[in-house]
Amino acid sequence: MRTILVLNGPNLGRLGSREPDVYGSANLDDLRVMLAAEAGDDVTIDLRQSDDEAELIHWLYEAVDTQSPVILNPAAFTHYSYALRDAASLVTKAGVPLVEVHISNPHARETFRHTSVVSAVATGVIAGFGFDSYRLALNFLTHQP
Numbered sequence: 822m823r824t825i826l827v828l829n830g831p832n833l834g835r836l837g838s839r840e841p842d843v844y845g846s847a848n849l850d851d852l853r854v855m856l857a858a859e860a861g862d863d864v865t866i867d868l869r870q871s872d873d874e875a876e877l878i879h880w881l882y883e884a885v886d887t888q889s890p891v892i893l894n895p896a897a898f899t900h901y902s903y904a905l906r907d908a909a910s911l912v913t914k915a916g917v918p919l920v921e922v923h924i925s926n927p928h929a930r931e932t933f934r935h936t937s938v939v940s941a942v943a944t945g946v947i948a949g950f951g952f953d954s955y956r957l958a959l960n961f962l963t964h965q966p
C-alpha cells in the first residue's frame with residue numbers, strides 16, 4: 822500500500838466558504854473523498870492542511886523519510902517562503918516526486934501571485950483546474966513506477 826501525502830497550506834482549511842468565486846464551494850473533506858475514490862485500493866490518500874509553515878516543513882521531512890510522493894498546494898507560501906521551498910527541494914533531491922498544485926491559476930491573478938519560489942524545485946506544476954489540479958497530479962503520481 823503506497824501513501825500519497827496531499828499537503829495544503831494556509832487558509833485552505835477555509836475552502837468551501839473562502840472566495841467561492843475563485844476556489845469553488847467544495848471543502849477539503851470533499852477533496853479527500855474525491856481523491857480517495859480516484860486513488861483506488863492500493864493507494865492511501867493522507868490529506869492534511871496547516872496554516873503553520875513549520876508544520877508543513879516537517880511534513881515534507883516526513884515525505885523524505887517515508888519516501889512518500891507529495892501533492893503540495895503551498896497556498897500563499899508559494900509566493901515567498903524560501904523555507905518551504907528548501908524543504909520541497911529536499912523531497913525532490915531525495916528522488917521523491919512532488920507536484921505543486923493550485924486550484925486557481927495564479928498567473929491570471931494579482932502580480933504577487935505570478936511568482937512561485939517552489940516551482941523550480943517541484944517535479945511539475947498544475948494550476949487552474951479547480952480540484953482537478955489535484956486529480957491530475959494524483960494521476961501522474963499513481964502512474965509512476
Ligand code: DQA
Binds near residue numbers: 896
Ligand atoms: C492558491 C493560490 C495562491 O495564490 C493563494 O494564496 C492560495 C491558493 C490556489 O490553490 O489557487 O491560498 O494556492
